[in-house]
Amino acid sequence: MSDDIGVIQTVDFFPPMVDDPYTFGKIAATNALSDVYAMGGEVKTAMNIVCFPQSWDINMLGEILRGGSEKVIEAGGVLVGGHSINDVDVKYGLSVMGTVHPDKIYANNGGHPGDKLIITKKLGVGIISTAHRVGEATQEAMDKAIESMTSLNKYAAQCCKNYDIHGCTDITGFGFLGHLHEMVDGKLSCKVYADQLPVFEEALEYADEFLLTAVAQQNRNHAGRFIQFDKDISFAMQEVMYDPQSSGGLLIVLPADQAESLLADIQALGVPSAIVGEMMESGDKEIYVTNLNK
Amino acid sequence: MITVNAIGDTCPLPVVKAKNAIKELNGAGTVEVLVDNEIAVQNLAKMAKQKGYGCKSSKVSSSEFHVTLEIGEASAATGVEDIPEVCAVVPGHKKNVVVAINSQRMGHGHDELGAVLMKGFIFALTQQDVLPTTVLFYNGGANLTIEGSASLEDLKNLEAQGVEIMTCGTCLNYYNVSDKLAVGEVTNMYAIVEKLTQADLVVMP
Numbered sequence: 001m002s003d004d005i006g007v008i009q010t011v012d013f014f015p016p017m018v019d020d021p022y023t024f025g026k027i028a029a030t031n032a033l034s035d036v037y038a039m040g041g042e043v044k045t046a047m048n049i050v051c052f053p054q055s056w057d058i059n060m061l062g063e064i065l066r067g068g069s070e071k072v073i074e075a076g077g078v079l080v081g082g083h084s085i086n087d088v089d090v091k092y093g094l095s096v097m098g099t100v101h102p103d104k105i106y107a108n109n110g111g112h113p114g115d116k117l118i119i120t121k122k123l124g125v126g127i128i129s130t131a132h133r134v135g136e137a138t139q140e141a142m143d144k145a146i147e148s149m150t151s152l153n154k155y156a157a158q159c160c161k162n163y164d165i166h167g168c169t170d171i172t173g174f175g176f177l178g179h180l181h182e183m184v185d186g187k188l189s190c191k192v193y194a195d196q197l198p199v200f201e202e203a204l205e206y207a208d209e210f211l212l213t214a215v216a217q218q219n220r221n222h223a224g225r226f227i228q229f230d231k232d233i234s235f236a237m238q239e240v241m242y243d244p245q246s247s248g249g250l251l252i253v254l255p256a257d258q259a260e261s262l263l264a265d266i267q268a269l270g271v272p273s274a275i276v277g278e279m280m281e282s283g284d285k286e287i288y289v290t291n292l293n294k
Numbered sequence: 295m296i297t298v299n300a301i302g303d304t305c306p307l308p309v310v311k312a313k314n315a316i317k318e319l320n321g322a323g324t325v326e327v328l329v330d331n332e333i334a335v336q337n338l339a340k341m342a343k344q345k346g347y348g349c350k351s352s353k354v355s356s357s358e359f360h361v362t363l364e365i366g367e368a369s370a371a372t373g374v375e376d377i378p379e380v381c382a383v384v385p386g387h388k389k390n391v392v393v394a395i396n397s398q399r400m401g402h403g404h405d406e407l408g409a410v411l412m413k414g415f416i417f418a419l420t421q422q423d424v425l426p427t428t429v430l431f432y433n434g435g436a437n438l439t440i441e442g443s444a445s446l447e448d449l450k451n452l453e454a455q456g457v458e459i460m461t462c463g464t465c466l467n468y469y470n471v472s473d474k475l476a477v478g479e480v481t482n483m484y485a486i487v488e489k490l491t492q493a494d495l496v497v498m499p
Binding site for chain 1: 334336
């Protein structure tokens with residue numbers, strides 16, 4: 001818009017992964033707002049996008065929108081309208097407008113060799129939601145997953161402003177490895193320490209019970225040939241690394257000497273986070289998954 | 295044998311239903327799972343690999359796949375075996391398509407361009423919904439299945455998906471690279487002739 005204000009315009013919506021409409025509204029909005037944070041921006045306005053069957057109870061839609069609007073308010077944005085259509089299934093999301101200084105937009109592929117990789121939020125919410133859908137997850141696990149999926153990336157993103165962020169993206173449908181593959185972008189390689197990843201223990205359990213998602217397998221088919229797993233990386237851990245995150249955390253790349261300090265800032269907010277890898281010069285594979293402590 | 299109908303079920307239900315049927319077997323036996331998409335086939339194959347079950351699948355139509363899980367005495371007793379079974383997806387009514395690659399390059403013209411095109415052709419092959427049954431390599435093509443080939447990953451990917459990769463032994467000898475074969479198996483002229491004559495369709499890039 002001007003030399004010092006750039007506009008970010010995003011849109012994201014999806015079908016429910018939880019039964020409760022209010023919770024679904026919060027998750028969908030948290031996810032849609034996340035794109036702005038991953039680019040280093042501030043949320044300004046948002047518009048609802050709704051598909052809803054006309055024959056259903058309209059109060060349910062009210063609950064979805066209430067959940068969404070609460071998250072927009074928490075983000076510091078203003079809900080300025082939206083559009084709804086009659087459909088056979090429910091879908092909800094937002095188109096979000098944010099602003100950012102044009103020189104401070106985070107690219108998702110801006111890493112340098114030697115940079116460290118920080119992840120926020122635990123992985124595994126996709127497997128837990130899937131297991132819950134077929135009655136195989138504990139309520140406790142599902143509650144933890146919901147809490148994670150409804151936590152805005154706003155606070156971790158604010159911490160980032162004090163550092164020289166080289167690259168940032170939010171982890172959603174392509175899973176940790178799919179989004180990391182985008183970040184590496186064929187120009188670099190990356191070493192990932194699986195034993196450092198924040199992961200929901202229950203997700204590993206359910207993966208071992210083969211409560212596998214279709215999307216994780218699609219992610220594996222898509223990114224698998226760029227990735228090399230050490231022999232001691234378990235099947236369950238691999239599945240979690242491919243697990244689609246309905247509303248995941250940030251993946252941040254920054255200079256090694258700033259990583260510990262940013263991590264401490266984010267952890268001080270109570271956000272599960274860790275340094276999980278480092279960028280390297282381009283090698284045979286894009287991503288090498290290993291354990292730091294053998 | 296127990297047959298499980300998981301048509302119309304989204305993941306993870308096909309795997310959950312298969313697991314329940316395997317439990318019902320209470321020992322060695324066969325479980326056939328009917329599913330309507332390839333991803334469900336792959337997820338069943340992953341479980342079979344982890345558990346050490348035999349696994350075969352056939353494509354009946356674009357929306358019907360039959361996956362047969364063989365639960366052996368050993369795997370039924372121990373639950374998990376480390377030795378993964380090969381799980382090939384061999385579509386039932388599929389045409390027998392054989393791809394014959396007789397050069398390192400695709401087409402005639404500039405050699406460098408030809409090499410780029412061949413790499414692209416083999417990659418595109420991995421992305422097809424319907425894969426060929428066999429890919430034959432002879433004469434200059436034999437240089438594509440050896441160590442250092444730019445197409446190695448793609449060919450391993452094809453092999454993992456059940457495509458036969460066969461390279462002419464005479465050709466490997468002639469180019470003195472017999473010890474460098476890195477994917478698939480060595481074949482001879484009889485097998486090459488048989489593959490070509492019995493194919494429904496031969497593709498030569």
